[in-house]
Amino acid sequence: MNEGGHSAGSSAGSRRKDARRNQQTLLEAAATVFVRSGVEAPVRDIAAEAGVGMGTIYRHFPTRADLIVAVYRHQVDACAEAGPALLAAGATPHAALGRWIDLFVDFLVTKHGLAAVLQSDNAGFEALHSSFLDRLVPVCGELLDAAAASGEIRSDVEPYELMRGVGNLCIGSGSDARYDARRLVGLLIAGLRQPR
Numbered sequence: 001m002n003e004g005g006h007s008a009g010s011s012a013g014s015r016r017k018d019a020r021r022n023q024q025t026l027l028e029a030a031a032t033v034f035v036r037s038g039v040e041a042p043v044r045d046i047a048a049e050a051g052v053g054m055g056t057i058y059r060h061f062p063t064r065a066d067l068i069v070a071v072y073r074h075q076v077d078a079c080a081e082a083g084p085a086l087l088a089a090g091a092t093p094h095a096a097l098g099r100w101i102d103l104f105v106d107f108l109v110t111k112h113g114l115a116a117v118l119q120s121d122n123a124g125f126e127a128l129h130s131s132f133l134d135r136l137v138p139v140c141g142e143l144l145d146a147a148a149a150s151g152e153i154r155s156d157v158e159p160y161e162l163m164r165g166v167g168n169l170c171i172g173s174g175s176d177a178r179y180d181a182r183r184l185v186g187l188l189i190a191g192l193r194q195p196r
Helices: 004-037 043-050 055-062 064-089 093-117 122-149 159-170 181-190
Strands: none
Touching: 004 043, 004 055, 004 064, 004 093, 004 122, 043 055, 043 159, 055 122, 064 093, 064 122, 093 159, 093 181, 159 181
């Protein structure tokens, strides 16, 4: 292959990589804004968080539902990848579990907003919900197993049960300023500790 062909291929690959990186930046900015302000936050807030124009967001995500679904998938992926990374980071397994549950709570805030936006497409939401369980329940199980094996927590907690409990504590947290779901989730995770 001549050098010209090689550089054209390299620049196309580089453009694709830049486009993926830009999309990741948009998704992270949107997730941050959604967690802070809810999924109905103005697109201009997301654009400001990402440091781009609103047209850039609409080019990648023509509708709010497109953006919310993409953020949802992005958060599932990030949550799934974070579990093993937190365990490997050297913190205690219980600390890794607690940090992972914090990420899961951020995800749930977006997920509850997604449910409201996608009510008209129940089948689409159900498919997303199934994929989220398929990805995250095993990660939660790995964290629970590690914490139980280290003797930090009781060994009779099922991952789905814990995730469902955390989810139930998060429902409605955005609509009542007197209710602090994160504090209650923290108490739940602390309550998993093995009695000394």
